[in-house]
Amino acid sequence: MQLSPVQTLPPRLLTRGADVLPGVLITAAIALVATGIGAIVPVLGSAVPAIVIGVLLSLVRPRLMAGHEKADARIQPGIAYSGKFLLQLAVVLLGVQLSIGAIAQVGLESLPIMLTTLVVCLVGAWLLGRMLRTERRLTTLIGVGTGICGASAIAAVSPVIGAASAEIAYAVSTIFLFNILAVVLFPLIGHALNLDPHTFGLFAGTAVNDTSSVVAAAGVFSTLALGYAVVVKLVRTLMIIPISIGLSVMEARRSARADSAAQPLTGRRIAKLVPWFLIGFLIVAIVNSTGIIPDAPREVLVQASVFLIAMALAGIGLSTDIPALRRAGWRPLALGGMLWVLVTVTALLTIAGTAALRG
Template sequence: MTSRGLEVLPGVLLTAAIALVATGIGSVLPVLGSAVPAIIIGVLLSLLRPRIMRTHEKTDARIQPGIAYSSKFLLQLAVVLLGVQLSLGSILQVGLESLPIMLTTLTVCLLGAWLIGRMLRTERRLTTLIGVGTGICGASAIAAISPVIGAASAEIAYAVSTIFLFNILAVIVFPVIGHALNLDPHTFGLFAGTAVNDTSSVVAAAGAYSTAALGFAVVVKLVRTLMIIPISVGLSVMEARRDGNGQRLNGKRIAKLVPWFLIGFIVVAVINSTGLIPDAPREVLVTLSVFLIAMALAGIGLSTDIPALRRAGWRPLALGGILWMLVTLTALGTIAVTSSFA
């Protein structure tokens, strides 16, 4: 373990330094959060890596293990710690009200990603990342499913950037929509928590609408994060069937397919529900999970294949835009049908 720690230390320190800078940027510009600046800084530095390798090959070789460690293990650990933001009580209370809208928007989004992705001929894994990121919770969902489907760094970077673009549009457009439809704060919180992806963007959009809308929107968003679990398990099964040469999937094999970090996510949420985690340590764990995601995305950015991003072209961006509009319209339509308007 000591040997492994020393091996990954240089690269981990680099991703931590990037995460610190990204966290500072996010504190000044809360709408950005820390995830997007981290991956952007990582991508920018990755552009310099070929030049660095030519003059400092040993340095590049020393940081590579830590970059890979950050982008994989630390990413999975961050997903586990996300469970500390949820309790069974809040899940049940908010879930009963928001579940019809969550399920409807998620179904429409995933079906839309499959159909529109095929029409646009976007790559399968990139389509999945954008679809799940749009339908569930942006960078956190992308972080959770990327190891499940074996997504490449370039695909993760493109998906996170695409989701972020439409999050920014949501922050601007959603309060306008809410005022135009005369939504009460509770209903707008339900709308924003369901249709905006990243937590920081949910906070920005709901906070711009009203303080009363903010608290409920955040809880809805956190409950929505739970959708990561069934989607990840389903994707695990699909990947196994795709790579298993038609082998039959029994209960034992399916159980082995459940990623360890999703089990950890559930365990942490259950422990948090018991009240065993005091407020101060909980806040520390929440902050740590956000910081680890920033470190992981920094690692992903550093290992991004820029030519692969260029080859992806405009189609994934168009897919993200169409799915964003579908989710927004579906959320509003479902709220109207379920008589949630004031």
């Protein structure tokens, strides 16, 4: 007689916990160190030190773990778990800072900026990709990764266009490089331009690629900017759906017969394109809108989300594949850099333009 999934859930959870615990403890230790550095140098926060420490350890990790392959394999699941699930959980907890009214207001305000940067990025990717002679699918992946939401958009679009694994790796590596630069440079740009937290949240949410980098850049600038940045990022991420549908139609028109490497978009697949943690973020924000969460627990949840972000970025740093960046070559990197600059400048100009119109 087979046991039902519900009956086997507790032992499966215990097994999963035991698998990820060693790596999670390492990312937690890095997060503690990063939090201490952030307390000493507040402008850095805990996000930047966490990812920098993680990247530095990834460079020396092969030497440190030489002869200890089993131990290295044991910590890997927890590192991956920190870099993905804990980051998503942190974003869900950030919902305690917002209400549904704030989400609607900031979302509507960001829409012109988000649509402008997206159109400029996609058109720029097409033109610059032809100029640099980068492969069509790789150009598409870097374009949607820069214009929408980094690795999440690349992962969603790649099966639609039938991208090869090497193209996906190149695109993610390229996007990651400019994510790191954004975390370091964007807060400096924001302070140099005297942007307030609200405006910087719009800037970071529209001009930074991946969720982790948006949260990190906004967190370094100020805690108040985090909420705005996450809402803008939420709106951008939802653009995965129409872009994927459009690319699916283009792929179908490009070939009279169905491409066996490309997967058609069904209603079920479209529903799966919306990440669960963004739905969780909205649910928490709805609960917070009712006013039933007291101030003290809300502050604890905010601080927990900041620490989880540091753990997640430590995991991402530890997983960095530096050789993959070198293997990508200069053309995809040049394309990613040009699009990154193009989106950054477009976001700043559009924000200034919309502010002038409101004024």
